Amino acid sequence: YFAGNDAWFFPRVVSALAGIATLLLTFQFSRRHFASRRVAWLATVLLAILPSHVFYSRLGLQEALSTLLVLAGFYFYIFSRELNWRTFLSGILLAAAFFSNYRLIILPVLVIFVETWQAVTSRAPWQSRKVVWNILTFFSCVFLIGNLDGGKNTVITFGWMFHQANLAQRGFDPLNLFSFPYYVFRLENVVFGLLFFGNIYFIFARRAEKALPFVLVCLQMLIFSFASEKGARYICVMTPFMVMAVAGMVNELLDTRQSMQRILTGVVVVLMMGAMGYKSTRLAQFRSDYQPSAE
Numbered sequence: 001y002f003a004g005n006d007a008w009f010f011p012r013v014v015s016a017l018a019g020i021a022t023l024l025l026t027f028q029f030s031r032r033h034f035a036s037r038r039v040a041w042l043a044t045v046l047l048a049i050l051p052s053h054v055f056y057s058r059l060g061l062q063e064a065l066s067t068l069l070v071l072a073g074f075y076f077y078i079f080s081r082e083l084n085w086r087t088f089l090s091g092i093l094l095a096a097a098f099f100s101n102y103r104l105i106i107l108p109v110l111v112i113f114v115e116t117w118q119a120v121t122s123r124a125p126w127q128s129r130k131v132v133w134n135i136l137t138f139f140s141c142v143f144l145i146g147n148l149d150g151g152k153n154t155v156i157t158f159g160w161m162f163h164q165a166n167l168a169q170r171g172f173d174p175l176n177l178f179s180f181p182y183y184v185f186r187l188e189n190v191v192f193g194l195l196f197f198g199n200i201y202f203i204f205a206r207r208a209e210k211a212l213p214f215v216l217v218c219l220q221m222l223i224f225s226f227a228s229e230k231g232a233r234y235i236c237v238m239t240p241f242m243v244m245a246v247a248g249m250v251n252e253l254l255d256t257r258q259s260m261q262r263i264l265t266g267v268v269v270v271l272m273m274g275a276m277g278y279k280s281t282r283l284a285q286f287r288s289d290y291q292p293s294a295e
Contacts, residue, residue, distance in 0.1 A: 008291050008294060014064075014065060015058060015059055015065070016058065016064075018057070018064040018065040018068045019053060019057025019068075021068050022047070022068045022240060024044075025075060026040075026243065027040045027044040029075050029240065029244065030244045033213070034251070039247045039248055042247040042250060043240075043243045043244045046246060046276075047239065047240060047243045050188060050242075051188055052188060052232070052236055054283050054284060056233075062101055063236045066100045066101040066237050067237045069093050069100060070097045070104065070107070070237040070238075071237075071240045071241075072093045073091075074110075074216075075090075076090040077090040077134060078114060081124070081127065082127065083127065083129050083130045088134070091133070091136070091137025091138045094111070095137070095138045095139075095140075095145075097237070099145070099153075102160070104237065108135045109219075110216065110219060111131060111135060112135075115130070115131050118209075118212070120208075121208045176230065179230035180224065180232075180234075180235055181197070181221065183235070184196055187232060191268060191271070191272040192272055195249045196242055196246050199211050199213075199214035199249055200214075202214070202248075211245075213242070213244040214241075214245040216241050217235065217238040217241050217242055217245065220235050221235055253265040254266070
């Protein structure tokens with residue numbers, strides 16, 4: 001709009017700004033969820049050097065913006081236990097995430113899961129009015145906005161979703177369940193993957209309230225394991241929750257009286273961050289031929 005049709009850099013600016021804003025919101029989210037500034041700082045630093053976050057923050061596609069909108073939507077939903085204006089704002093933000101990425105039509109399922117998980121772990125009543133109004137706000141935005149201009153957005157988007165659903169029905173291999181866990185180890189870091197899946201400890205230790213970021217990511221992985229293809233970008237909106245889960249696990253390992261365990265944990269985390277930082281630096285230095293070709 002400001003620089004004309006030749007502003008090839010414009011989408012990358014949006015991605016970069018969304019990636020930076022996600023860092024700030026990740027700090028606030030993790031600080032409130034874990035009630036710890038140490039976890040918040042660690043999660044933010046991990047996200048800043050997470051290879052996937054660096055990659056999508058430079059890509060110039062919609063993934064970085066989708067990640068920010070999903071995180072913001074769940075922030076306003078989770079940290080408001082009763083029905084109020086934040087419930088409706090959350091629904092609007094999640095609907096905006098859908099318009100940036102049609103695969104996020106599954107967000108209402110995640111909202112129901114989050115509410116159920118919070119109710120079970122905190123032994124609080126299930127907030128049915130809050131869930132219903134949040135989902136109604138989501139679908140009202142999806143269809144009211146999607147039906148503008150003769151409903152072209154709704155027809156094209158849902159037509160493509162039904163097509164992909166038909167492809168997914170052709171067969172399911174149990175091996176598909178390992179696709180997205182593999183991406184965590186392969187695309188991020190092996191130690192990062194071990195710390196992430198180490199969050200199972202919180203569930204068995206009956207401290208499941210801390211495992212919310214972990215189980216939310218796992219649910220996203222499970223849902224898209226049934227898709228006909230297993231694109232790594234399908235779970236990129238969950239990267240902030242991944243680093244929160246890892247930061248929570250690291251904090252648990254550091255919170256001990258055994259000095260040797262603290263030292264060993266510190267060394268392992270530093271090595272992990274060094275490897276991730278090296279990989280992200282290489283990603284940040286990468287240049288493609290798209291712009292020269294277009295020019």
